[in-house]
Amino acid sequence: MPEFKVILFMCNWGPHAAYQELQDRAAEIPPEIQMVRIPCSGRISKALLFKAFEMGADGVLLLGCETGTCRYGTGTATALKNVEDTRGILALLGLGADRLRFASFMPDEAEALLEFLQTAISDIRAIGPSPVTPPVKRSPILEEAETIRQVVAAHDVYACQDCGKCSSACSLTLSGKPFSPRAIAGAVINGEIASQAVRDGIWSCLTCGLCYDRCPSAVDFPLFIRDMRNVLSNAGLPGFEAHGGFFQSLMRTMTSPGVRPRHYEWLSGDIKTDHKSKILFFGGCAPYFDIFYRNHLGVETARILKDAIRLLNFFDIYPQILEDERCCGHDLLWSGDRESFRKLARLNVDRIREAGVEEVVTACPECYRTLATDYPAEGVEVPFRVVHLFEILDREIEKGAVEFKGPEQILTFQDPCRLSRLENRPELPRKLLARLESWDFREMPDSGRGAICCGNTAWIGCDAFSKALQAKRLRQARETGSDLLVTACPKCQIHLKCAMEDPFQGEDLQMTLRDLTSILADAIQWA
Amino acid sequence: MTETEKGKAEKTEIIITGFGGQGIILAGRILGKAATLGDHRESTLVQSYGPESRGGACSAQVTISDSPIPYPYVRNPDILVCMSQGGYEKFGGLLREEGTLLIDRDLVRMGEDDRPRFAIPATRMAEELGRKMMANIIMLGFLTSVTGVVSPRAARDAVAESVPKGTEEMNITAFNKGFDHGAALLKGRRKKASGKTGA
Numbered sequence: 001m002p003e004f005k006v007i008l009f010m011c012n013w014g015p016h017a018a019y020q021e022l023q024d025r026a027a028e029i030p031p032e033i034q035m036v037r038i039p040c041s042g043r044i045s046k047a048l049l050f051k052a053f054e055m056g057a058d059g060v061l062l063l064g065c066e067t068g069t070c071r072y073g074t075g076t077a078t079a080l081k082n083v084e085d086t087r088g089i090l091a092l093l094g095l096g097a098d099r100l101r102f103a104s105f106m107p108d109e110a111e112a113l114l115e116f117l118q119t120a121i122s123d124i125r126a127i128g129p130s131p132v133t134p135p136v137k138r139s140p141i142l143e144e145a146e147t148i149r150q151v152v153a154a155h156d157v158y159a160c161q162d163c164g165k166c167s168s169a170c171s172l173t174l175s176g177k178p179f180s181p182r183a184i185a186g187a188v189i190n191g192e193i194a195s196q197a198v199r200d201g202i203w204s205c206l207t208c209g210l211c212y213d214r215c216p217s218a219v220d221f222p223l224f225i226r227d228m229r230n231v232l233s234n235a236g237l238p239g240f241e242a243h244g245g246f247f248q249s250l251m252r253t254m255t256s257p258g259v260r261p262r263h264y265e266w267l268s269g270d271i272k273t274d275h276k277s278k279i280l281f282f283g284g285c286a287p288y289f290d291i292f293y294r295n296h297l298g299v300e301t302a303r304i305l306k307d308a309i310r311l312l313n314f315f316d317i318y319p320q321i322l323e324d325e326r327c328c329g330h331d332l333l334w335s336g337d338r339e340s341f342r343k344l345a346r347l348n349v350d351r352i353r354e355a356g357v358e359e360v361v362t363a364c365p366e367c368y369r370t371l372a373t374d375y376p377a378e379g380v381e382v383p384f385r386v387v388h389l390f391e392i393l394d395r396e397i398e399k400g401a402v403e404f405k406g407p408e409q410i411l412t413f414q415d416p417c418r419l420s421r422l423e424n425r426p427e428l429p430r431k432l433l434a435r436l437e438s439w440d441f442r443e444m445p446d447s448g449r450g451a452i453c454c455g456n457t458a459w460i461g462c463d464a465f466s467k468a469l470q471a472k473r474l475r476q477a478r479e480t481g482s483d484l485l486v487t488a489c490p491k492c493q494i495h496l497k498c499a500m501e502d503p504f505q506g507e508d509l510q511m512t513l514r515d516l517t518s519i520l521a522d523a524i525q526w527a
Numbered sequence: 528m529t530e531t532e533k534g535k536a537e538k539t540e541i542i543i544t545g546f547g548g549q550g551i552i553l554a555g556r557i558l559g560k561a562a563t564l565g566d567h568r569e570s571t572l573v574q575s576y577g578p579e580s581r582g583g584a585c586s587a588q589v590t591i592s593d594s595p596i597p598y599p600y601v602r603n604p605d606i607l608v609c610m611s612q613g614g615y616e617k618f619g620g621l622l623r624e625e626g627t628l629l630i631d632r633d634l635v636r637m638g639e640d641d642r643p644r645f646a647i648p649a650t651r652m653a654e655e656l657g658r659k660m661m662a663n664i665i666m667l668g669f670l671t672s673v674t675g676v677v678s679p680r681a682a683r684d685a686v687a688e689s690v691p692k693g694t695e696e697m698n699i700t701a702f703n704k705g706f707d708h709g710a711a712l713l714k715g716r717r718k719k720a721s722g723k724t725g726a
Contacts, residue, residue, distance in 0.1 A: 307726070314726040316714065399704075400647070401711035521726045526715030 004032040006059040014065035017107030030121040042075030047244025054249040056134035059124035066104040088291040094260040131258030140236030155224040159217035166211035175469035203240035208417040208453035229336030242462040254326040255343040263325040274318040280357040281319040284364035286490040301490035307521035308363040315396040330366040334458035345380040363389040365419035390428040406523040410440045412482035415451035416489035442480040454492040470499035474509040538592040540601040545610030550663035555587025562591040565681020571599035584613035661701040668705025
């Protein structure tokens, strides 16, 4: 019998009593099952459910009490939502939604439980073994002193003059967090890496790059932090991943060559693509975000992908798409997992090369930065051009005979750090904003290269201070008198929307958010 | 222009009109050159001089034909290009019923006249390129893509040959801008006709 692993998370109350009865009478519980007893099914978050798949489980079963009988009130309801969302993600990832199931049992339902377990196992067996190769457990690299010296030298952190321009600009510092880029730089140079404060600092940084923009010695602090995170991860130290590390798990899962995502299954038929085109549209992970956040924020970031292709279609460009598109790896690189990043990068480049593509278009600032800059910098050669959708739109609109019609609104713009600062292209979205003639555009006080961060990068270190700086940013946006906050990155939208959910100051922070790509797609017309 | 169209309209009469100083005559000359040197057809140019060239309505009359042209003057053009209000008012009525009207969108107001037209902000585009004097070349590119009266390659060669040395590249950029604008306009009309307005 091939080794088949199904993890059974079982609530301590209803189902466990039934399970014990099965054990007591030595019932034939399928041997594939590895049972983990838990206090309540509602405590198994999406991250925990998914972690099992990242580690190579062929299936996961979550058992709870029946709705209404939860000892803690909302456990079952929460579990149902978590399972539904994770199933959606599994489907999109191509693993198959049916590898994960929820069921509820009362203590006296031992027979029903046994039948459920047997059916579930045979169903999961029918889907086949999981294509995920679990990550090989490495022994931690403890010889960190030398690596750290190399990182410090590579980014010339020694050039830091301790002047404090960085902390006077840093969005985090200004939101009140005891955080200082120059202090971290100094401490790392002095070999104080064991200090918890320094480690916390390394995981707190937004890597938004505002400090690098201001630094008179041009110390590239974001890249330094990125590499320091890699050093800490290699040493086996935990990171500060938000959402229980769900997204990092998701992206690591994609490093298995056998995984074949179904990235565009949701795309409707009025979108035209051409599998022979020399132009490839690289969408990014937004479809996963929409599923993950559907019960909380209700964001619609996958629309950006659809609207981007709509816009290309408008100009008679019918790009190729990769049905099995994977993550670009941005978040893995920036959360310290360079090894997985390189795996993903190689898989992606091989796949794109195989597709015979000459130009890759993306509407995501992170994919743009990662494909265009980080892949070559990390030693993965890119045999194609990488362009941002906005460049193509600007070129096509420039030809004329196009106009934009829509409600007269006052717009303001949240710069995505990867596009406006790290890639230094703040003019790209602005050229397009300037073409929306019937709209009024007003800049926030901190804009372009100097824009304040949306609050988080790479799903790392989200805390109350992130919230404080988001609230500050939203107030700035409202003070411009605008009624629409335009974003150009799915994550800016998610993070700012999250801040608006604040139960205490939410009302003061409300603002309609829309992505620039979607605005253009809805307003563009032939003149 | 397709083969059948070419056979039917073997002679095309064109008037380009605008202010003196806009390069109207040069545009006419380039057009004729493109037709003869590039496309190996016959062409004539009649340029109107006199007080008009001191800022009034000036015009270039171009005839392009597959056979020798016995009479070079143009009474009723098949194609009328207006780069000034005065030019439009003076020549607008002469255009044939099925003729093609091209205007600089910012310089010509057509008022009650609701004839179909192809409009381009040529002067504004030239200003954006940094040389207002290149509006004529932009218009020429536009004319080439919209009417197809000369082949794009012949037109580009004629432009490069006729402009002052050292400005060829800039003028070709201007020509392409007008050409692309025309192509986009035609594409937009095709899409609109098939019921596709937006994205």
